Amino acid sequence: MPNARAPHLTRRGLLAASGALGLGVALTACGGEKKGDQASDAKAGPWEFKDDRGQVAKAKSTPENIVAFTGTAAALHDFGVEVKGVFGPTYVEDKAKGTKTPDVQAGDLDITKVEVLGNVWGEFNVEQYAALAPDLLITDMWEKDALWYVPDQSKAKILKLAPSVALWAADNSIPKVLQRHVELAESLGADVKAKKVTDAKAAFEKAAARLRAAAKAKPQIKVLIGSASADLFYASTPGRPTDTLYFKELGVNFVTPAKLDAGGWFEGLSWENVDKYQADVIMMDNRASAIQPDALKSKPTWAELPAVKAGQVIPRVTEPIYSYEKCTPILDDLAKAIENAKKVA
Missing domain, CATH: 3.40.50.1980 (Nitrogenase molybdenum iron protein domain)
Known part of the structure; x- marks a missing residue:
């Protein structure tokens, strides 16, 4: 990845220097049962997916309350899988006009229909995330085990709330990365053999x-x-x-x-x-x-x-x-x- 989003300290430091916000969020009550039809969950059966860290994310049924990095959410949307929340560059705000237009990374997402947990580097509203009762967190990975746009300072709290999936966004060429997104989308219920796809x-x-x-x-x-x-x-x-x-x-x-x-x-x-x-x-x-x-x-x-x-x-x-x-x-x-x-x- 070129430029101002360099991995390690270089990538992150440059992002921070360009105005990324600190999180500063304390996690409060996160308990309670997730909503949903238990009968249909049982019928769906267990779900699991091995990500590019080599970790296996598991759930009792196919995740429905999905939160994803904006670009990943946009890809899933194209395969027919919708998410409840996003984080990462989602909109560009014109404060003078009071308008928000989709960021290039939002693709065809309807940004008015997803919860935006953070729009810049270092911004991720943990309380808002917990309130979504997430079944799954999905993001990119530019360096091994580094979750893209998941802030280090709140990462532990975030990962306690739901299983996570990280897919490579570097060091593999597009066809291989595309195939991994196809596999993930299919596991989440997408018909990847549909004519559109x-x-x-x-x-x-x-x-x-x-x-x-x-x-x-x-x-x-x-x-x-x-x-x-x-x-x-x-x-x-x-x-x-x-x-x-x-x-x-x-x-x-x-x-x-x-x-x-x-x-x-x-x-x-x-x-x-x-x-x-x-x-x-x-x-x-x-x-x-x-x-x-x-x-x-x-x-x-x-x-x-x-x-x-x-x-x-x-x-x-x-x-x-x-x-x-x-x-x-x-x-x-x-x-x-x-x-x-x-x-x-």
Whole structure:
């Protein structure tokens, strides 16, 4: 994962520096029986799922009160599984207008119909979570056993309330990660053989073939993965994130930074040195936490980059929603960019 969300202290520290809120929540009464039809629960039988930590989550019946990281919830939604609550970037608030619009990581979720337990790094309302009587917590995992957007300071309290599932969001390419989401969705009752899903998978495979063909036709086109903050440009490695790892497998010619951070994710460059790595196409982090290209026009070193001057800068879906439906446009967009790219660096 590139940039301001570096794993370990780097990833978390940068997030905190960008304005993540502290939790500061004390867990109060969390007891009481969960609501539901005991007869139907018994009929459903026991449920279990082995996650990517190697841990087995178990329940007496298929979980219904599900709380998930926003991007994971969006993926489950595409497979036909709905959640009761979410945490992580869910909405972008315009305080002047008093409006909230869905964050890119919310996908097609109706954000007015889910409980938002936290919208920024470090924010997770434990009392609100307990009140949902959760059956299952689901999130991503960028580093072994590190639960994405589950705050360390309240993690123990959170994990006592329900079983948890963590799925890799790094170090495996998109098809493998997609398959794990399919398996989880199926265990939760999704019909993964429905026409909607099989058609989406076929479209994904077609888009992958298109990207492979584009990369093969233009092997000279170099692609740089970037993310911007006020002080630094993060040039990211293609070797760990699921998306770029897959693009690399399909033949895309990536620039690999020479001096990666301790977690092996990115090299931070001052804006004076942003031209250290030349590329024909630049993929820029599309998350709300990153400064977007339109806001970088005032930086002269950015404006002078060959890819910028040529108009060959495209958004990068840095944290993909792992459904076939949402991953297909990612492949198509990069294929189109390479197909249309001119050699400028």
